[in-house]
Amino acid sequence: MKKPELNITPFVDIMLVLLAILMVSVTVSTYQEKTVNLPEGSKTTPAAKKPTITITIKKDGSVIVNKEQIPMKNFLEEFNLKYGNFNKNSLVYIAADKNIKYQTFMKVYSAVVKLGFTQIGLLTK
Template identity: 85%
Template sequence: MKKPELNITPFVDIMLVLLAILMVSVTVSTYQEKNVNLPEGSKTTPAVKKATITITIPNSSYAIVNQQKIPLNDFLENFNLKYGNFNKNALVYIAADKNIKYDTFMKVYAAVVKSGFTQIGLLTK
């Protein structure tokens, strides 16, 4: 009598499909949190350094710095209080909605520069 064999090929196929679905759903849920319409950028390879400070500017009234809302009217003072003791060589990413005014973006950018940070990256799509 012939011994039955265990065929694991269908099992491996199903696991690979489930893994692909999991990877796509995690990526989508991670990037749906930010409701910012970024401008188009150049098609270069993304930076591999991990940002220490991430600033998101969804509109002209506030900015989100590492998931904390900071009003833009006193952004410089609040940013210096919370992040003034960070390493000044730390990488800072700024993601601004493409519909905000240039003046609003420059106010945040100038505050980061005045705080002493030298490595500032601008996020695009």
């Protein structure tokens, strides 16, 4: 007596075709949600932008703070007089020439930190 053979190839072919049809039909159908009628919120003014301080240290060692030159030899005192009353959460950006001495940069940076500014960013290209 001959043993019966089980051939599942036609079954797999039919399942693959059904799977392809299912995948195409699911991606074509779109889900529509009922429109939601939202309540009105309070009308507020947009948040005020924080004032920023931009410090530029040039190649020759001169320091410009918000388009105003400050002498380097007494930078801490001058910076404190002009910007000491600013909000300490103000953004402070330091843009330094890549050829300046590290000591020059650290003098400016430490002055800003000593005055209590916490959000200091270093600008790069």
